[in-house]
Amino acid sequence: MSESIRTICMPKWGLSMKEGTVAAWLMDEGDEISPGDEVMDVETEKISSAVEASESGILRRQVAAEGETLSVGALLGVLADGDAQDGDIDAFIAEFQANYVPPAEDEEDESAATETVDVGGRNIRYLLRGEGGVPVILVHGFGGDLNNWLFNHEALAAKRAVYALNLPGHGASAKDVGAGDVAELAAVLDGFMAALGIDQAHLVGHSLGGAISLQLALEQPAKAASLTVIGSAGLGSEIDGGFLAGFIAAERRKDLKPHVEKLFSDPGLVTRQLINDLLAFKRIDGVRAALETINAAFAPGGSQAVILRDRIGDIAVPVMAIWGSGDRIVPASHAEGLPDNVRVEVMAGQGHMVQMEAASEVNRLIDELIG
Amino acid sequence: MQLSKDDLLRAYRIMKTVREFEERLHVEFATGEIPGFVHLYAGEEASAAGFCMHLDGRDKIASNHRGHGHSIAKGCDVHAMMAEIYGRETGLCAGKGGSMHIADLSMGMMGANGIVGGGPPLACGAALAAKKLGTGGVALAFFGDGASNQGTVMESLNLATVWNLPCIFVVENNGYAEATSSKYSVSCDDAADRAGAFNMPGVVVDGHDFFAIHEAGGEAVRRAREDSAPTLIEVKTNRYYGHFEGDAQTYRGKDEVKNLRANRDCLDLFRARVTSADLVEDAELDAIDGEAGDLIEDAVIKAKAASRPAASELLTDVYISY
Amino acid sequence: MARKITYQQAVNEALAQEMARDETVIVMGEDVAGGSGADGEMDAWGGPLGITKGLYSQFGDRVMDTPITESAFIGAAVGAATAGLRPVAELMFVDFMGVCFDQMFNQAAKFRYMFGGKAETPVVVRTMYGAGLRAAAQHSQCLYSIFTHIPGLKVVTPSTPYDAKGLLIQSIRDNDPVIFFEHKTLYTLEGDVPEEAYTIPFGEANVTREGSDVTIVTLGRMVHVAHEAADALSSDGISCEVVDLRTTSPMDTDTIIESVENTGRLVVLDESHPRCSIASDVSALVSQEAFDSLKAPIRMVTAPHVPVPFADNLEDLYIPDAAQLQQAVRTVMGKD
Structure with a gap:
């Protein structure tokens, strides 16, 4: 019987997540649920997001109560078919709870899970999840890091190896960004693939990372199995230069928060911990200079220096552009009028960090594109 | 040590400028226009000049509450000093320090100091910095017979020897710590005797004799600069005025100051010596007297005419960033 | 890293x-x-x-x-x-x-x-x-x-x-x-x-725990005592916000006031003596700047006004602990 009973468990969003708090149930017991439906809101110290169902069924039990804080993997709710017996469900829950072991305190922190590779004299830190197939490489944007993919990385890695790297000047990678322009950063991505023996990958880039991925796909067509750009740079001159400058200049929480809020459609997602983590990154020696160098090369005077829009039609492999219609950093109008080879997906109401805020839809689209 | 004619004229100009500065302050203070306390250096000018003649831009001095002479001898701007004493915005410290805290770090003057014995540890630090940075500079602390008994001074003498610091300690023993005689308050005949306990030379010089001071100072500065080693020098001197202006000085002997002025004045002794040896002519010194007088007159006029600091200055310059 | x-x-x-x-x-x-x-x-x-x-x-x-x-x-x-x-x-x-x-x-x-x-x-x-x-x-x-x-x-x-x-x-x-x-x-x-060098600016307090009922302003070792108490109080349904001052000069008065405006209650926890202390200073600040936000009188949890004693039992009594802090929090919550 129990194979017809399925769990919804506390997800693990990012390497440092140990537990989450149930903010609100979005579905009632008895509701019919399909994969991708948002079942509940969970808050962690870093971020809040909706937990999405990965399977279908009727929500038979809300095991976790609102306000309850539970470890990663803990049982939140139970899905089952309509004909499942209550007694069987209760037995299933009892068995799960009896066998559930919360992850050990220091089971995996960032330094343990990530790896470093030397790319042309620079240490580049990356995280690998999954195995096999043509790998995916996730390339974050300006001021971001590999944690920008925390809602995507595991999901995409179910079917293949997925790499997320920290660009130079970001995360725990080397602070030397060289000229800091798109071409140099694309060369780093190229070198990263070479250093890890990756001949070809599905490139997925967000924002500046989109421009970098696009540049590499144009310069070295054989390296790209497909290209997905999200809220991408490189497709028009407009960009919120005030965001870039303000993000660099802000040294304190109060100064940084309004800039970071622009990234999201729901500013409530910008937790104190998210800001603290960004500040901790920005306070490291060399980061400010690295960001300033990149900004000066990438968006001098608040407009983008490299526009590859006219060449995107040259790409022979599948290409997709995903945008949030309400993107306040790089306008969604850049998704308009692209050549026919580009699949365009504009998500209504979403912001710049659409891969975080609409993770399951983005994950579904990428899976669909790369097959 | 042979002094050039230019050096002699420079020495005299320093001493005369200090004398004019202090004599004028004595007069002006009595009018009530100068706020706070002033402690005058008149009578002790040979000490400031005799030592500072050996110092240059690499070198630093730490001073005490009786610091006008040290400041002028180290090159502080006389107009800005006078304005400071009047509490004006044009003052050397923008009117926020006053007589007891005149400083100009750009001239190597680390500050007059309202705390007796406050300067010597600072001078040790300046000497340490010179040594670590390899500037070739030395540091010199002026302090009085009262401070010579302070723990900070003893500790600094010890530290200077332990760390081999290019530091010179100058006790200006003017006979009184406020109203108490050094014969009472200093446990030995000469404060310089204490140098032996700190394993450095201790030298006593006549504070009325510029040349004696200059010679002893020259050796101490050489020893600091070349050997990175400290010296303690006690200058036996006298002040012509009270501990502070307004001090009735009833503790002093009858005609003590009158006799000192008549027989032991460092400027008079200097003039007699250089003119009798035909090194300098009286007229040349008279010219300096006139120029010094004019300088101080101008400084007082400008200080009186200057504005007080803006009210907004109350809150500035506490921190560089806060 | x-x-x-x-x-x-x-x-x-x-x-x-x-x-x-x-x-x-x-x-x-x-x-x-x-x-x-x-x-x-x-x-x-x-x-x-x-x-x-x-x-x-x-x-x-x-x-x-x-x-x-x-x-x-x-x-x-x-x-x-x-x-x-x-x-x-x-x-x-x-x-x-x-x-x-x-x-x-x-x-x-x-x-x-x-x-x-x-x-x-x-x-x-x-x-x-x-x-x-x-x-x-x-x-x-x-x-x-x-x-x-x-x-x-x-x-x-x-x-x-x-x-x-x-x-x-x-x-x-x-x-x-x-x-x-x-x-x-x-x-x-x-x-x-x-591993890399980094700086933290002065005058930015760190909200080390967010909460809605009571603000605990503290510093140094006492931050950890505050967390211990806050953990215990959360199981009683009392939500504490902990503000670690990090620097007492400059002091981040904005964060203190902002937090008290949200919670309406303040307990200051300070290992030092009570008179003319950080605890009294923060209390005065909030009394002056955020009085209208207060739902209860401010409490200070500090060491007593005595020198630090030697005997182990006395020193343990001297140092403010989580139990004292919990009591103070319950007092401002009206639950003592």
Whole structure:
């Protein structure tokens, strides 16, 4: 019987997540649920997001109560078919709870899970999840890091190896960004693939990372199995230069928060911990200079220096552009009028960090594109 | 040590400028226009000049509450000093320090100091910095017979020897710590005797004799600069005025100051010596007297005419960033 | 890349990285190397608790043992700071300020203002503080409020290894005089600390726990006591926000007031004595600036107004603990 009973468990969003708090149930017991439906809101110290169902069924039990804080993997709710017996469900829950072991305190922190590779004299830190197939490489944007993919990385890695790297000047990678322009950063991505023996990958880039991925796909067509750009740079001159400058200049929480809020459609997602983590990154020696160098090369005077829009039609492999219609950093109008080879997906109401805020839809689209 | 004619004229100009500065302050203070306390250096000018003649831009001095002479001898701007004493915005410290805290770090003057014995540890630090940075500079602390008994001074003498610091300690023993005689308050005949306990030379010089001071100072500065080693020098001197202006000085002997002025004045002794040896002519010194007088007159006029600091200055310059 | 190191290692690493970066940074103090002039090992101690151990071996005579003459060497550090060095002087225990306070509050603190804005005195005095080691009345005090009282000084009280490293590097790079308080019971505390050098700005309090019912403003070791109490109170449904001041001068009054405006209740937890203290200062601030937000009178949880006792049972009674804090929180919640 129990194979017809399925769990919804506390997800693990990012390497440092140990537990989450149930903010609100979005579905009632008895509701019919399909994969991708948002079942509940969970808050962690870093971020809040909706937990999405990965399977279908009727929500038979809300095991976790609102306000309850539970470890990663803990049982939140139970899905089952309509004909499942209550007694069987209760037995299933009892068995799960009896066998559930919360992850050990220091089971995996960032330094343990990530790896470093030397790319042309620079240490580049990356995280690998999954195995096999043509790998995916996730390339974050300006001021971001590999944690920008925390809602995507595991999901995409179910079917293949997925790499997320920290660009130079970001995360725990080397602070030397060289000229800091798109071409140099694309060369780093190229070198990263070479250093890890990756001949070809599905490139997925967000924002500046989109421009970098696009540049590499144009310069070295054989390296790209497909290209997905999200809220991408490189497709028009407009960009919120005030965001870039303000993000660099802000040294304190109060100064940084309004800039970071622009990234999201729901500013409530910008937790104190998210800001603290960004500040901790920005306070490291060399980061400010690295960001300033990149900004000066990438968006001098608040407009983008490299526009590859006219060449995107040259790409022979599948290409997709995903945008949030309400993107306040790089306008969604850049998704308009692209050549026919580009699949365009504009998500209504979403912001710049659409891969975080609409993770399951983005994950579904990428899976669909790369097959 | 042979002094050039230019050096002699420079020495005299320093001493005369200090004398004019202090004599004028004595007069002006009595009018009530100068706020706070002033402690005058008149009578002790040979000490400031005799030592500072050996110092240059690499070198630093730490001073005490009786610091006008040290400041002028180290090159502080006389107009800005006078304005400071009047509490004006044009003052050397923008009117926020006053007589007891005149400083100009750009001239190597680390500050007059309202705390007796406050300067010597600072001078040790300046000497340490010179040594670590390899500037070739030395540091010199002026302090009085009262401070010579302070723990900070003893500790600094010890530290200077332990760390081999290019530091010179100058006790200006003017006979009184406020109203108490050094014969009472200093446990030995000469404060310089204490140098032996700190394993450095201790030298006593006549504070009325510029040349004696200059010679002893020259050796101490050489020893600091070349050997990175400290010296303690006690200058036996006298002040012509009270501990502070307004001090009735009833503790002093009858005609003590009158006799000192008549027989032991460092400027008079200097003039007699250089003119009798035909090194300098009286007229040349008279010219300096006139120029010094004019300088101080101008400084007082400008200080009186200057504005007080803006009210907004109350809150500035506490921190560089806060 | 962050990894776990102790508070002690964080302090040592900050010193080593800054000495490597800037050769004008020197370290001085009693036994900061240890062994000077003796026949045995140099760098024997690294201070009485080994905090600076290894620096002499790396940086040679830029790490200077001093005679036990705090007036002279703290004063020398101040003087050297006006003359081109960035000295980090170690005042072994803050209780020893009695023999060098002049050098800090009349000299270092005053230069900039008194000299009309023309002086820079980039000196750091590191000092151990706090009760808990059975060290009794002259080696256990929390005297940061005395320094906080003095305009011209900056006062830093890190509570974690991360804060210790970032705030110490900031202290060394700062161009004003800083006194840096290291709680002696925190030295063995472990936490995530980046390998790279980084700074934390002064005057930015850290909200180390968010909550909605009561604001607990605290600092130093007491941050951990506040968390212990907040954990216990959360199971009773009381949600505490913990504000770690990080620096008491400058003090982040905005964050304190913002938090109290949200919670409506304030308990100040301070290991120091109650009179003229950080606790009374924060209480006065909130009374004046956020009185209308208060739903209950402010409570202060502090040590009693007595010297630190020696006997273990008495010292344990002396130090504010989570139980006292919980009681105070329940009082402001009207649940006692």
